[in-house]
Amino acid sequence: MQITVIGCGYVGLVTAACFAEMGNRVACVDADEERIAALQRGMSPIYEPGIEGLLQTNRRAGRLTFHPQLGPGLSHSDIVFIAVGTPPALDGSADISQILGVAAQLGVLLDSPSIVVCKSTAPVGTACRVQAILDQLCQRRGLGWQHRVVSNPEFLKEGAAIDDFMRPDRIILGTEDADAERTMRQLYEPFVRNHDRILCMPRRAAEMTKYVANTFLATKISFINEVASLCELLGVDVEEVRKGIGADPRIGHHFIYAGCGYGGSCFPKDIRALLHMAREHDTELPILTAVEQRNQAQKGWPLRMLRKVYGERLAGCTVAVWGLSFKPGTDDIRDAPSRELIDELLAAGTMVKAFDPVAGDNIARAYPAAVARGQLQLFSDPYVALNQADALALLTEWKQFRQPDFALMAQLMRAPVIIDGRNQYDPAVVGAHGFRHLGVGRLPVDAPAPLLRKVV
Numbered sequence: 465m466q467i468t469v470i471g472c473g474y475v476g477l478v479t480a481a482c483f484a485e486m487g488n489r490v491a492c493v494d495a496d497e498e499r500i501a502a503l504q505r506g507m508s509p510i511y512e513p514g515i516e517g518l519l520q521t522n523r524r525a526g527r528l529t530f531h532p533q534l535g536p537g538l539s540h541s542d543i544v545f546i547a548v549g550t551p552p553a554l555d556g557s558a559d560i561s562q563i564l565g566v567a568a569q570l571g572v573l574l575d576s577p578s579i580v581v582c583k584s585t586a587p588v589g590t591a592c593r594v595q596a597i598l599d600q601l602c603q604r605r606g607l608g609w610q611h612r613v614v615s616n617p618e619f620l621k622e623g624a625a626i627d628d629f630m631r632p633d634r635i636i637l638g639t640e641d642a643d644a645e646r647t648m649r650q651l652y653e654p655f656v657r658n659h660d661r662i663l664c665m666p667r668r669a670a671e672m673t674k675y676v677a678n679t680f681l682a683t684k685i686s687f688i689n690e691v692a693s694l695c696e697l698l699g700v701d702v703e704e705v706r707k708g709i710g711a712d713p714r715i716g717h718h719f720i721y722a723g724c725g726y727g728g729s730c731f732p733k734d735i736r737a738l739l740h741m742a743r744e745h746d747t748e749l750p751i752l753t754a755v756e757q758r759n760q761a762q763k764g765w766p767l768r769m770l771r772k773v774y775g776e777r778l779a780g781c782t783v784a785v786w787g788l789s790f791k792p793g794t795d796d797i798r799d800a801p802s803r804e805l806i807d808e809l810l811a812a813g814t815m816v817k818a819f820d821p822v823a824g825d826n827i828a829r830a831y832p833a834a835v836a837r838g839q840l841q842l843f844s845d846p847y848v849a850l851n852q853a854d855a856l857a858l859l860t861e862w863k864q865f866r867q868p869d870f871a872l873m874a875q876l877m878r879a880p881v882i883i884d885g886r887n888q889y890d891p892a893v894v895g896a897h898g899f900r901h902l903g904v905g906r907l908p909v910d911a912p913a914p915l916l917r918k919v920v
């Protein structure tokens with residue numbers, strides 16, 4: 465099939481590369497000319513495991529092309545995917561102006577009937593609005609046919625995006641049109657060969673499904689984080705509780721890891737968007753309101769722990785931060801817990817030494833002034849970042865942090881304190897190396913007194 469994908473971000477690029485890999489011809493469009501120029505040179509503008517290889521192979525095979533704008537050369541396409549951003553507006557609603565702008569461009573450009581797919585996460589009713597724009601423009605141009613708009617929300621996770629797309633749990637097709645459904649099923653057939661995982665439903669239901677999936681997962685996280693703070697007070701290790709409840713298949717092991725809060729470009733904004741949809745219909749969603757509040761509080765957990773150890777003396781301290789992206793496997797720092805901690809530490813006058821395997825450049829770009837005055841330093845080696853640090857805050861559970869050289873760490877640091885925002889370490893093990901360990905809902909295991917001498 466001839467496919468156009470508009471928006472070359474995390475979702476658009478993965479979608480385009482995976483469809484091209486199955487033999488389709490895919491034209492990718494992005495308004496960001498630098499992004500397109502990089503892609504044309506064979507470079508991926510995002511870090512996502514496996515994406516570079518797929519982009520290169522399919523570009524060389526001529527199945528994948530990159531364009532800075534929707535032009536006449538793209539006026540015929542079987543299927544057009546809209547994968548542009550839907551960022552939060554000030555009132556919390558999803559700003560769908562990029563989607564509507566693309567719809568208006570498509571209405572003028574497309575010369576033959578296409579299936580236009582809303583891949584972006586967008587509020588209930590958006591696909592119908594896109595349909596209305598396209599219908600109006602087709603009518604104005606005197607064309608005797610219509611485009612068909614489908615909602616096909618995306619469920620990929622950053623860091624595992626290619627695998628999620630190639631082996632989806634489910635594919636949600638929101639359409640009331642039998643022809644559009646048939647073509648979409650054909651497109652996805654290679655991805656569901658062994659198991660039919662396609663669920664077809666009305667467009668509004670598909671749009672709602674996406675929001676409910678994300679907000680439910682966020683609810684699980686905030687719930688366990690709330691439980692973790694009670695565990696701290698009751699002297700119970702939340703890790704024991706997690707294993708205990710996860711063994712019940714009705715609860716399951718996924719998304720019940722306590723930590724320093726969820727981040728990323730999806731959960732925070734999608735919760736706010738659903739809350740806004742409710743407000744528009746004069747309804748409150750107290751559970752989701754609490755989920756968001758809990759997460760805000762949770763993002764402040766690393767700072768609260770640092771204050772617990774150092775109090776007002778934090779200003780004169782140096783804090784090492786391991787993990788800057790909102791989760792492992794990505795360079796995405798949107799709404800990452802690291803942002804909150806760095807903001808607070810910089811405001812407090814603390815020196816920050818940070819390391820992340822891939823997100824360091826993005827953080828440096830986000831804090832040019834702090835980098836210029838040397839208050840925020842980024843390192844390409846995690847151990848160098850620990851030099852003379854008064855504490856380590858671990859915020860993202862990259863695999864390379866799981867079994868570090870604790871002895872070397874203790875030597876390098878001015879004081880052996882670990883603020884373990886992802887519960888990566890066994891308190892007894894790090895305690896044996898002389899560290900004071902503070903985990904989320906973990907039992908504190910203080911190091912033997914002589915080893916703790918360094919902690920002021």
Ligand SMILES: NC(=O)c1ccc[n+]([C@@H]2O[C@H](COP(=O)([O-])OP(=O)(O)OC[C@H]3O[C@@H](n4cnc5c(N)ncnc54)[C@H](O)[C@@H]3O)[C@@H](O)[C@H]2O)c1
Binds near residue numbers: 493547619622
């Ligand atoms: N990132 C994820 O993990 C993920 C997963 C599922 C769904 N989603 C949803 O998918 C959508 C896209 O997310 P993303 O993370 O890929 O966003 P992104 O910000 O990484 O990429 C969006 C791209 O669209 C481009 N763009 C904006 N307006 C354009 C226009 N008029 N013409 C051409 N290009 C334009 C931007 O330049 C940018 O490159 C959002 O609605 C998001 O909620 C994201």
Ligand SMILES: O=c1ccn([C@@H]2O[C@H](COP(=O)(O)OP(=O)(O)O[C@H]3O[C@H](CO)[C@@H](O)[C@H](O)[C@H]3O)[C@@H](O)[C@H]2O)c(=O)[nH]1
Binds near residue numbers: 621720723791
């Ligand atoms: O038990 C857990 C699981 C996750 N997280 C945090 O939750 C956030 C989101 O993680 P994850 O869901 O793995 O990443 P995303 O790439 O944001 O993916 C979510 O958001 C996407 C965008 O809508 C959806 O497509 C995916 O299905 C959905 O999982 C991260 O900060 C994680 O650290 C926890 O704190 N505890």
